[in-house]
Amino acid sequence: MDQLVNYLYISAILFSLGLFGVITRRNGIAVLMGVELILNAANINFVAFSRFGGMNLSGHVFSLFVIVLAAAEAAVALAIIITIYNSMQTVNVDDASSMKQ
Secondary structure, eight states: OOHHHHHHHHHHHHHHHEEEEEEHHHHHHHHHHHHHHHHHHHHHHHHHHHHTTTSSHHHHHHHHHHHHHHHHHHHHHHHHHHHHHHSSSOHHHHHHHHHOO
């Protein structure tokens, strides 16, 4: 059970770093990296609880689902960031709020 606590500590640290990155950064790429850290923290929790909770594969399946979701999210977010950069010459997310059609 002590090993599970170590995984939870690592996951909490990753989640905290990701949340800090999302809240404090204004660069679109840095915000996207923070979101990826948060999703990886969730994956560590899924796999750790699956491993130490009874040897079923449900945590691994959820983890794979989150990885697919993160890949799709990264593709869409990068497309939006590239569009913002092409129109405004910046990737600052504060400037994106001024875009109105």
